[in-house]
Amino acid sequence: MVTITDISKACGVSRATVSKALNGAPDVSQETAARIRKTAAALGYLPNATARALKMGRSYNIGVLFSDETGGGISHEYFSQILESVKAESERLGYDITFISKDLGRMSMDYYEHAKYRSCDGVVIASADFQDPAIMRLAASEIPTVTLDYSFDNCSSILSDNVRGMEALVRFVRAKGHRKLAFIHGEMTSVTQKRLASFRRTCAELGVPVPADYIRPAVYHDPRSSGLATRALLALPDRPTCIFFPDDLSFLGGMSELEKHGLAIPKDMSVVGYDGIPLSQVLRPRLTTYRQGAERMGTEAARLLIEQIERPDTWLPQQITVEGELLEGSTVSDIG
Amino acid sequence: MVTITDISKACGVSRATVSKALNGAPDVSQETAARIRKTAAALGYLPNATARALKMGRSYNIGVLFSDETGGGISHEYFSQILESVKAESERLGYDITFISKDLGRMSMDYYEHAKYRSCDGVVIASADFQDPAIMRLAASEIPTVTLDYSFDNCSSILSDNVRGMEALVRFVRAKGHRKLAFIHGEMTSVTQKRLASFRRTCAELGVPVPADYIRPAVYHDPRSSGLATRALLALPDRPTCIFFPDDLSFLGGMSELEKHGLAIPKDMSVVGYDGIPLSQVLRPRLTTYRQGAERMGTEAARLLIEQIERPDTWLPQQITVEGELLEGSTVSDIG
DNA sequence: TTGTATGCGTTATCAT
DNA sequence: ATGATAACGCATACAA
Secondary structure, eight states, rough: OOHHHHHHHHHSSSSHHHHHHHTTTSSHHHHHHHHHHHHHHHHHHOOHHHHHHHHSSSSSSEEEEEEEEGGTTTSSSSHHHHHHHHHHHHHHTHHHHEEEEEBTTOOOOOOOOOOTTOSEEEEEEEEOOOOOOOHHHHHHHHSOEEESSSSTTSSSEEOOOOHHHHHHHHHHHHHOOOOEEEEEEEEOOOHHHHHHHHHHHHHHHHTOOOGGEEEEEEOOTOOEEEEEEHHHTTSSOOSSSSESSSHHHHHHHHHHHHHTTTTOOOEEEEEEEOOOOOGGSSSSSSOBEOOOOOOHHHHHHHHHHHHHHHOSSSSSEEEEEEEEHHHHHHHHTOOO | OOOOOHHHHHHTTTTTHHHHHHHSSSSSHHHHHHHHHHHHHHHHHHOHHHHHHHEEEEOOOEEEOOGGTTTTOOOOOHHHHHHHHHHHHHHTTTTTEEEEEETTTTTOOOOHHHHHHOSSSSSEEOOOOOOOOOHHHHHHHHOOOOEESSOTTTTTOOOEEEHHHHHHHHHHHHHHHHHOOOEEEEEEEEHHHHHHHHHHHHHHHHTOOOGGEEEEEETOOOOOHHOOOOHHHHHHSOOOSSOOOOOHHHHHHHHHHHHHHOOOOOTOOOEEEBBBBBGGTSSOOOOOEOOOOHHHHHHHHHHHHHHHHOOOSSOOOOEEOOOOOEEEETOOOOOO
16 A cells, blocks of 8 residues: 555655645645655555544545335335435545444444444435434434435435425326325325325315225335235225325236226226336336436435535535426326 | 543543453453443443554445446346345444445546545445456455456356356246247346357257347347337247347336237237346236346355455455246246 | 553644 | 644554
């Protein structure tokens, strides 16, 4: 490993001067600076992020937290898109990213401890159980934190426009003439509550009744449970004409259930999803759904976090809502 | 931040003793060790990975490389599964993971330089253009490296059993009576070459002719290009009875093309995919495909890499082939 | 059994 | 404009 000491020897100057030259300090002559940079390049010098972090108290490293337990793992397209964009924006701004988890090897630590252990300058909480005390501890700590799809007091957050998204879907379906709307929802997170409330409110505004039977629980990203919920809906004496699924992937569970009953989409039953992942638009018929701006959410999360890290004095917590977009697809029939 | 110095003051011992006690060194009395650990816990002491890395020359941090350019981004299920399992196994063994990329912020570096900059103890190359000089430099460097789905000399590698997987698919299809097999392949990587060669060899063994027209190029994970290839196949005077797609996702492009032509799967056309991602088994009809052991591949990659890091003296490069599994599905008709 | 001294690679302060 | 020195937090060889 070639260090500034090697360069200082090769150039016949002190280590301090080398450091200054390499960091573009003003108090070093043009010529020496040039000479130093040249030999640094010739020797293949690379700064050592570890030493720099230790000295400066800044690691240029941000933590990313995906707690898999809640099913918000990296392998769901919504989250992997977020991860990818957080990564891209962070790197663009000069930061590396590291995963934060519970329990590293034999040492057991919580999220906060893990982040401190790695000297993360900040953490993006991308998916988590926000009731988990370990998550709350991290969010309340001195470590800059940005949350996605949940808002902690005094933390910045990036929110998907769940209320407007659901409203757009309901209005679209209603405009197609539907008045019997069933809603299968995921676990009762705050996101779910928002979507459900928006569903109910919009239905009320449009004068559409919502029988209790039409609201069914399931699990996000789990086609099986949505399939079961679909089956229950089909068993009702008064079937709905359109089913709202918790997400695009869950719809697939409903799809095969409908098929078993010999029901064609959208002729015999209309459906809508949520998320607008690429998959949904490659299915036939194309799924009617609401595309969340996942890439934009990740980008904004990284941007906001790094801004807070680099300008802590002028920082104020900020909520950014990222708009999505209705994808009309063709899974809602016009029965107007 | 509470350091060993704080503990040493609180306990009235030297920093060295604290360090030893905390690391379970044998040469410190039971009582002092206990006292030190107790106050460490009371003070909320956390080791500083940065300082430790600087001192020990080991960061307990491994790099993971996904070069998005080749379409092997994190948001494809095959790769996100690999990422997830690399992460899980690494953490189990006490290592954090960091993404390695080109160009961090304003400083431009290649993969090798990035890995050194972050003092990675090793790197998992999960998806990359293996002809890229920057990749080759990393693989040939002194940094321990494990590659997936490609084998560099003197590097360990984890390989999916592409040859056997393709053979299994061909034999399955042939056993169903098919003799007109078309093959749509992805970009010409070494993986593609293996699959294509295995396809041809198995066909030859089974006495199945393979007209040049039946081999079509497309792009991995790109339903559109596979859709176009499908269209070309359907335009042939002598249509195949079964189409092999580059991967499960690409099949969706073919699916909608078949639908446009009014062809039902598998009645009018049989199809097989590759990868066996969860999606493929939730489609109806379930896709006939070959499931690659992505989780196992990631786990083995991490295990092998860390073994090399921790026991460099006894290390020898190793190739591990991870078996997959034929998923029969129901997209191949029996025309025996 | 405990403590002293030193250095990992870097930056920052303060002399010169 | 340049250099000597210290410090970041930790682990280790060696001395006591």
